[in-house]
Amino acid sequence: MTTADFEQGPAGTPPAGPPAAGTRSDTPYEAIRAIPVRHYGRWVAAVVVVLLLVWLAYAFSQGDIIWNTVGDKLFDHTVITGVGHTILISVCSMALGLVLGVVFAVMRLSKNPVTGGVAWLYIWFFRGTPVYVQLLMWFNLSLIFPVINLGPVYKNNTVDVMTPFLVALLGLGLNEGAYMAEIVRAGIQSVDEGQTEAAHALGMTGGRTMARIVLPQAMRVIIPPTGNEFINMLKTSSLVSVVQYTELLRATSDIGNSTTAVMEMYFVASIWYLVLTSVFSVGQFYLERRYARGSLRSLPLTPWQKVRANLSTLRRPKVAV
Incomplete structure (x- = not known):
C-alpha cells in the first residue's frame, strides 16, 4: 500500500483510512427478523387425527351402551378386589420370574456344560409353549400326579396344593423367568469383559464379581425391557381367569354375566387395565431415567418438561439478531 492510497489530513493528524479492527461503525445495522419455518403438514395431520377421534367418540356414543353402568361399577367392591388380585399376582409372578431369570442367565453363561444345558432347556420349553397352555397344565396336574409325595418331608393331595393362586403364580412366573433369563443374559454380556478381568x-471371586461389578452395570440394559415385561404381565394376568383365579377380568365377567351388562363390564376392565399400565409406565420412565445418569449427555425430558417445551414452540417469539 502506498501513500497515494490515503488522503493527507491537516498537520499533526493521521491520514484517513479504513476503520481500525475492533472499532464500531457509526452506521447502525438493521435488525434481522428470524421467522421460524412453519410446518403446515403437522397441523394438517393433527386436524385429521382429531377428526378421527371425534368420529370414533360419536360412533361409541350412538352405540347401545349403558354408560351409567360403567360409571357405577367402576369402583364396585368386587372390581376393586379383582384389581388388587391382578396387582398381587403380577408383582409376585414378576418377582419369581426375575429371580429365575438371574439364576438361569448365570447358568446359561457358565462354562459348565450341564448347567448351561439345563438353562437352555428351561428357556427353550417355557418360551416355546403358550402361557395359556402352561396354565392349563398346572391346573390339571392332579390328573397325572394325584398325590404330591416328598417322602417324610411333605405329602398331600395335588388338588389341595394347587390352589388357583399357586397355579397362576407357577404359570406366569415360570414363563416370565424364561424371558427374563434372556434379558439378564443380554445385560450381563453388555458389560465389558475388562471389568471382570480387573x-x-x-482377588474377587466369580460370585462377588457378578454381584458387585457386573450386575450393577448391566442394570442400564436390563431395566427398560424388564419394565416392558411387567406391563405386559399386567395384561397377561387376565389369562389366569381360566384357572378360577378371581382377578380383574374374571371379577368383571362375573358381574357382566349376572347383570347382562357384558360389554359395559368389559369397558370397566379396560379402563382399569389402562390406569394400571399408565401408572407403572410412569414409574418405569423415572426408573430408566435414574439409571441413565452418567451414560447420557442429557437426561430425557420428563412429561411435564415435554409439555412446557411444546407450549413454548407454539408461541413462536420473534428473534432479533
Whole structure:
C-alpha cells in the first residue's frame, strides 16, 4: 500500500483510512427478523387425527351402551378386589420370574456344560409353549400326579396344593423367568469383559464379581425391557381367569354375566387395565431415567418438561439478531 492510497489530513493528524479492527461503525445495522419455518403438514395431520377421534367418540356414543353402568361399577367392591388380585399376582409372578431369570442367565453363561444345558432347556420349553397352555397344565396336574409325595418331608393331595393362586403364580412366573433369563443374559454380556478381568485381578471371586461389578452395570440394559415385561404381565394376568383365579377380568365377567351388562363390564376392565399400565409406565420412565445418569449427555425430558417445551414452540417469539 502506498501513500497515494490515503488522503493527507491537516498537520499533526493521521491520514484517513479504513476503520481500525475492533472499532464500531457509526452506521447502525438493521435488525434481522428470524421467522421460524412453519410446518403446515403437522397441523394438517393433527386436524385429521382429531377428526378421527371425534368420529370414533360419536360412533361409541350412538352405540347401545349403558354408560351409567360403567360409571357405577367402576369402583364396585368386587372390581376393586379383582384389581388388587391382578396387582398381587403380577408383582409376585414378576418377582419369581426375575429371580429365575438371574439364576438361569448365570447358568446359561457358565462354562459348565450341564448347567448351561439345563438353562437352555428351561428357556427353550417355557418360551416355546403358550402361557395359556402352561396354565392349563398346572391346573390339571392332579390328573397325572394325584398325590404330591416328598417322602417324610411333605405329602398331600395335588388338588389341595394347587390352589388357583399357586397355579397362576407357577404359570406366569415360570414363563416370565424364561424371558427374563434372556434379558439378564443380554445385560450381563453388555458389560465389558475388562471389568471382570480387573475384578479377578484384585482377588474377587466369580460370585462377588457378578454381584458387585457386573450386575450393577448391566442394570442400564436390563431395566427398560424388564419394565416392558411387567406391563405386559399386567395384561397377561387376565389369562389366569381360566384357572378360577378371581382377578380383574374374571371379577368383571362375573358381574357382566349376572347383570347382562357384558360389554359395559368389559369397558370397566379396560379402563382399569389402562390406569394400571399408565401408572407403572410412569414409574418405569423415572426408573430408566435414574439409571441413565452418567451414560447420557442429557437426561430425557420428563412429561411435564415435554409439555412446557411444546407450549413454548407454539408461541413462536420473534428473534432479533
